[in-house]
Ligand SMILES: [Fe+2]
């Protein structure tokens with residue numbers, strides 16, 4: 001932090017992630033004021049600047065073109081209380097009343113932009129798997145069209161057959177060619193297989209050093225499916241729950257990949273302060289892994305239920321995908337508390353949905369689910385190395 005003096009009539013505070021807060025101290029700032037020169041220099045060095053005007057400070061009209069130029073070089077936000085402090089229209093940047101909101105706004109846009117950029121070329125299957133996933137969104141898509149899209153990609157065919165024959169999908173006979181795989185899995189099954197393939201290649205290419213988190217995703221998927229099986233036997237619903245469980249923390253995996261040091265600090269703070277990971281993420285990144293996961297899911301055009309689960313798994317929000325997301329919310333909350341030793345979401349309001357004991361309270365249902373999860377953990381074996 002820089003303290004103010006006559007030579008430097010402003011204060012500069014480091015906000016992390018290459019963002020600074022620049023606090024003005026003189027009562028009037030015109031275009032020739034030292035603060036504007038300093039802002040210009042800082043704009044070449046920092047990715048984001050929050051320009052704070054305390055209540056007793058104001059700008060003159062000739063500052064506008066200079067601020068406009070500065071906003072072209074860095075991510076700029078203004079903080080002030082009264083419109084009289086800034087006598088021009090601010091159409092080139094955003095204004096806030098509170099510094100924390102301005103810092104979070106810059107950080108979240110920088111973080112999301114970086115994550116999107118780092119994962120622009122996501123998988124070796126990118127073109128084919130994502131294209132076919134896109135193709136599957138067409139209402140009149142035929143098996144024939146999909147087969148044509150897949151057939152020229154032997155690696156993809158091999159992986160689809162491998163997944164189709166995995167323990168989860170192969171409930172009857174082995175599938176030995178793509179025609180049978182399509183007929184057996186159906187459009188929804190193929191969609192699930194493709195999402196899993198995309199995720200597996202992401203895991204291999206980007207997340208290989210995050211074994212704990214990958215195993216957490218697998219375990220969450222396992223527990224969520226077993227929980228849902230208490231109420232449904234529908235293989236396609238269970239398949240979606242599995243996919244949603246596997247990918248629910250894709251935002252955390254991406255954040256950790258892009259910001260390794262900061263994410264380690266985030267985890268340590270959450271552990272030592274017994275605070276929710278979401279809150280610590282927001283204070284460090286201006287955003288959280290739920291928002292990042294939802295954004296990545298959109299970017300990759302993953303199915304809507306995957307996006308909703310990535311975005312909602314730390315809250316009890318209701319959506320059209322409750323049947324898929326809720327088992328994941330409960331399983332994840334259990335794992336956060338029991339394994340990660342972090343404060344987990346209280347899932348009591350959802351517990352009765354999955355209880356097999358009639359007429360019990362929310363809390364009794366939660367206890368029943370905790371016992372169920374503890375027991376079900378014993379049958380979990382991770383695929384990750
Ligand atoms: Fe999470």
Ligand SMILES: [Fe+2]
Nearest residue numbers: 216248249332
């Ligand atoms: Fe999680």
